[in-house]
Amino acid sequence: MSRLFKKRSHKTGLAPGTLIHIGAQQTEPVVINVLDYTAECLGETTVRCVEDCEPFAKEGTVSWLDVSGLHNLPLIKGLGKLFALHPLVLEDILNTEQRPKQEDHADYLFFVIKMLYENKADHTFVVEQVSFILTREVVISFQENPEDIFDPVRQRIRDPRWRIRKLGTDYLVYALIDVIVDNYFHILENIGEAIEQVEVDIRQSPSKKNHDKIHHLVREVIFLRKYIRPVSAVLEGLQESESTLIKPETKVYFNDVHDHVQQAIEMIDSFRDVLENLENLYLSLINYRLNSTMQLLTVITTIFMPLTFIVGVYGMNFENMPELKWHWGYFAVWGIMLVTALMMFVYFKRRKLL
Amino acid sequence: MSRLFKKRSHKTGLAPGTLIHIGAQQTEPVVINVLDYTAECLGETTVRCVEDCEPFAKEGTVSWLDVSGLHNLPLIKGLGKLFALHPLVLEDILNTEQRPKQEDHADYLFFVIKMLYENKADHTFVVEQVSFILTREVVISFQENPEDIFDPVRQRIRDPRWRIRKLGTDYLVYALIDVIVDNYFHILENIGEAIEQVEVDIRQSPSKKNHDKIHHLVREVIFLRKYIRPVSAVLEGLQESESTLIKPETKVYFNDVHDHVQQAIEMIDSFRDVLENLENLYLSLINYRLNSTMQLLTVITTIFMPLTFIVGVYGMNFENMPELKWHWGYFAVWGIMLVTALMMFVYFKRRKLL
Amino acid sequence: MSRLFKKRSHKTGLAPGTLIHIGAQQTEPVVINVLDYTAECLGETTVRCVEDCEPFAKEGTVSWLDVSGLHNLPLIKGLGKLFALHPLVLEDILNTEQRPKQEDHADYLFFVIKMLYENKADHTFVVEQVSFILTREVVISFQENPEDIFDPVRQRIRDPRWRIRKLGTDYLVYALIDVIVDNYFHILENIGEAIEQVEVDIRQSPSKKNHDKIHHLVREVIFLRKYIRPVSAVLEGLQESESTLIKPETKVYFNDVHDHVQQAIEMIDSFRDVLENLENLYLSLINYRLNSTMQLLTVITTIFMPLTFIVGVYGMNFENMPELKWHWGYFAVWGIMLVTALMMFVYFKRRKLL
Amino acid sequence: MSRLFKKRSHKTGLAPGTLIHIGAQQTEPVVINVLDYTAECLGETTVRCVEDCEPFAKEGTVSWLDVSGLHNLPLIKGLGKLFALHPLVLEDILNTEQRPKQEDHADYLFFVIKMLYENKADHTFVVEQVSFILTREVVISFQENPEDIFDPVRQRIRDPRWRIRKLGTDYLVYALIDVIVDNYFHILENIGEAIEQVEVDIRQSPSKKNHDKIHHLVREVIFLRKYIRPVSAVLEGLQESESTLIKPETKVYFNDVHDHVQQAIEMIDSFRDVLENLENLYLSLINYRLNSTMQLLTVITTIFMPLTFIVGVYGMNFENMPELKWHWGYFAVWGIMLVTALMMFVYFKRRKLL
């Protein structure tokens, strides 16, 4: 399960625009994977310094600069200078605890979105921030770790038959966001299955362990909502944006991905309702069990206490106890006790306490 | 009860507009039932290939192409080409896990709505997605299964006296949506009756089984809300739409069906409140029962413990116990015990513990 | 208590505008009570067929056609034809499960409102739908049962000194709605008194019966909210309407009745909060009682178990038990037991368990 | 604690504008205290009939007509005629169960606000309705009881050095509302202190009495919210009003008092959250106590039941029980029992049940 937050307090009091990388520290060198394409031709290179990026800023081709790693500050600063990015934009790219947002800086659009994917090792989900810069010729994506979920987009770019090769940077950004949103559903489906499983488990045994599963699912849904809900506002802002960087024919695609995000949010809301319902179910099962236990206790006590009292009576040592001398006394007492127990038993059966 | 979601993750990473059918797999051939009518004449045919549909796209008559089955991709693609549908629209038609929505594509309107009907076999409700394409001459409806709830509309079309024969495609779409919404009330009434029944049941016996019924009803109401709430937005969008495909005189009908959806949503909200109230009732009844059980236990224990103690006293084997030698000792002890028990009994009666 | 809904499913699949009466079936003949007045003169008649209504549609006088009963379809249809009402309006009038709404049809305004009044017999409240058609010369009111709450308005119309005689149809409709809204307060006051009473009852005895009263009040408040909340939207729509059928000087009256509806809604919201608070009170009282019971049980057990053990010890039959032969042994044991019991008693007093 | 509502049902069915006083019946004569001032001069009189009020309606001075008592209908009606008030306004003034509101009648503004003050006798708060009529020359305030909280304003008017003497009727109304809102904080502070006290009390003893205190505070907060929340809308309406009766330079003052009301509403919301938190605390403490009681019961039972069983065994009267004849048998049993009890004790200590 993801932690509640990452530390950002060591940033407190620094000048706005001061570049400082907030996030896990990496030591691998930062590389920029470049895909530079038109409908006809495609170039694929890996660069390590800003100077090598300059050619891609020229007009004519669509270039995707995929920056994997944020700990090389000079590189990031260099990119900022090359594409004339606002200092606050650079600061936001480096602070991986941003909330999803979208800003229109006239010459470029800036997005921050959370990428979610499953950690195959322990079946938890990983949250990673991806920032996009969209200019007319270039898309720059920034992320902390080299692994990502963009391979399907890369495959499509490599194959000239796909539509993506014929369309501009706006469609590329759309394709990247679309993959991210598709992955939300992957996570949501896993959670949905876990919820269905936990209901089965809890009906079998309303144990502490199974309640813990509900508890963890609630926590995960809280965090999913925190990450996914603002994405809807980002895409809405984009629809209403008057920027010419997004062409009208691409807007229908952004509209579509917006619909998917809405659907994801509705799924999350249903999950919360269902989990609340499961909490109630758990409580009712626990309650029911306590009731059963108490009823068993009550039945046992109510049957044996009077019997124990009766045998106690004839265990007294009074010299003058006529019954003790009766020949059938002992057997009469047994008879009385059996009748008493039987009546109690019938009474409890009738009141459905047994 | 419907599952939380259908799998759509195998779609992740595909290019937008890639046609893939998400839903249960069918093997029956896909047929298109066509109803082609004007005020005067009516044609009814079943076609199996796109080429046969072309004549209906011509002006002059109202044609309803009812596509039952989504697993014949070439057919769907062919229809898309014939009516110049956007690739994303085709993708949405095939993905049966869409949320209800409405899109204005200038030449045609596109709706997605959830059809709900009762499964007669096990009295659960079935959810099925229906998509509509509305052009000036043609209405195309897409659904996964051949069974539907549109027979009343077909009957009216076949009878030339009905108004529907004199009006255009917009009225036909309205009539289809109206039937769908009318069926919502059928489902809602069943649930309302189930809620009333469960209250009666729970008062008779606040058992685990009856709590389960509440649990299932809550779950069903959560899903109904998820399916029906967005329909209101769809119809609102339609009212405010500036498309000329919906004539002003038809808007009053859409307004009416919008009112019905609003009413359905209010019913669902009442159901949720009532079910929450029933949860409270169940808890209070369970609690009351636990209280009764504990009181019985306490009364039995409190009456018999002192008595058992007293008989224990006279079961001691001390050599010098004067009472044991008294002639009436045994009977005196009986007297004391009876008085003690009686006093306890009166005390509990007064405190209403018995 | 009112049921959750009335059946309307037998309407499913009928053509829109098909007239079918949804509601309890009546057999009495449907009569139209007509009040036809100007500032100077007043006519009061009862008509049974549409033809007799035609004179009232003429200009010059204010006419109130009060239709009691909805099961005479030809009559309703006739009125629809006479006043050129839209088929959907007629359908809505006949379907007594409409939600409150308001529609502007240029030539006439159409309102649906719920009338609530107390059933004197069993002190429950009765819900009945009233529909109004407002034209420049005529107000038609439709209701299912002949009994209503409009007598005060009739009285005022009969007395020429009242303002209502000098004003038009818009003021008449206002006067009718005002009476309906005033009756909401009557119901709300009854519920308010019941809530205050139930708090007193529950403090005296947190019994199952008294919890049931809370349960019923919650249910009633849920339904009241469902009926009254939409009325606020109806009156708001009227304020903002540009129809000339409502004169500006009458709008201030509608504004006033809107304020009253707002107040009713706020009262309902307070009631819900107060009832939730009462649920908490009930639970806390039940809990407190369970606690007391358990403490009594614990005290009794804790005092008598050790004593019973002690007397058990000296009931053993070992040959070599020196204490048994001591002359004061028996009395010493009594002493020890009394001291033990006393110490326990003091201990429990201190821990406030007794 | 204030009751849920005052009766207003005897008003049902009366013609709108019918003047009837809804509220507690008074018998003292109704007096009008008049403060008539300009920057230079000040007149202070008490009048008992409408005729004496006429001079104050003339231009040139600011007049505050403070009407204490609403049961003299002719007087109220006379004032209505003198200042040309709408019949509905008069009706609203007399109905002391209005919700706070504000109406712009071109020639005058009409406000209804709830005045809250502490009843010194029993430390409850008193709710009283105050209505204001604001014309260019006159402010009329209506209240039910002669006592009020306006003395500070009177003092300031009497002293010519205060700004209020130099400003118009709009500032006077502002000053009166400001005093009312300041008093809200007085009530809120009392409740805040009560909440803090109840937390201390409940930690000391989670008794029924202390839970009752929470219950009463929740109820009071519900009512405070009902009275204070609409005041925010009143003042907002005033800000946006285009009436020239409120001068632009006075609007900044109304803005300020609006801020205070917002703050009061936020305090009330915090109080609700804190009280909900206290309910949880109470429940957790009660639960904890039940747990402790049950653990004590379990420990006592678990220790003494086996011991009682052991002594029971050697109380049996079998002829052939070898242990009974052993010389150290009795002492061996004591040893076994002590070891058993000790082991149990250690076990419970380890599981933290003791």
Add this chain to the structure above:
Amino acid sequence: MSRLFKKRSHKTGLAPGTLIHIGAQQTEPVVINVLDYTAECLGETTVRCVEDCEPFAKEGTVSWLDVSGLHNLPLIKGLGKLFALHPLVLEDILNTEQRPKQEDHADYLFFVIKMLYENKADHTFVVEQVSFILTREVVISFQENPEDIFDPVRQRIRDPRWRIRKLGTDYLVYALIDVIVDNYFHILENIGEAIEQVEVDIRQSPSKKNHDKIHHLVREVIFLRKYIRPVSAVLEGLQESESTLIKPETKVYFNDVHDHVQQAIEMIDSFRDVLENLENLYLSLINYRLNSTMQLLTVITTIFMPLTFIVGVYGMNFENMPELKWHWGYFAVWGIMLVTALMMFVYFKRRKLL
């Protein structure tokens, strides 16, 4: 933990604009720290009277007047006169219980914001109100205590290489608000860590002490929300403000700090959800423990009650009890008892009660 409110009731009834300091009383003299700078030069002085402030009001340099202490009324009044501040603004500055707000007074902007910082001594957070006056040449900040969190800004001003030296008063105000908002995250991170710790603690031992920690965290989160939520509205108002005091190029900075506040609010909302989840966890753990205790009690009782009954039977003193004379009777009884106990044990194991 912060108290619910500070007393402000002694202000009730005072004339609006009356200057009275509401807050903790200080005795240290009030000083004004002045930082007066342009891109080239910097002056740093401490003044104690208003006259010394006059030079800074002249055009040409950016001056920051940092007023530490609010109990010197003449000084505050003097500043108000010098900068022509509205009396209500001065009143608001002195009342340290304002809610965060923003006002546009044409010649100057006025902000009130809550500064939160950690009290190092006891790890609680301190709330202090800071007010800002922003004119074209001067920024005045008012706070109650000399300690603050603005040192990082002071450091940057002192170093001519920082951007802040080249920009105007609007950027200075932004820098100050930015530091305040950054400190919110410091507090939020502490609370986040405390929440994570309390979950670990509660799992180890669901004790009263650990529930208290949840209780305190909920309370703190309620107050944080109260302080931080209105700041979002303040910054939104600033974005939409048409005042020329905030230059367009500075607005992007205010936008950025607004984003941070939004993020803080979302963190607070997540914290509330997580804490609610923890309350549920605590309750479920307590419940589980009660269940375990009751099961232990039931098992012990159910095993030993029958055994005690059996030994009681053979403790009876009837003369004719054949079993007592059997040679193996005693051992047979032991056998029966062992078998009984074993069967019970197996039964409980199977029902998972042991």
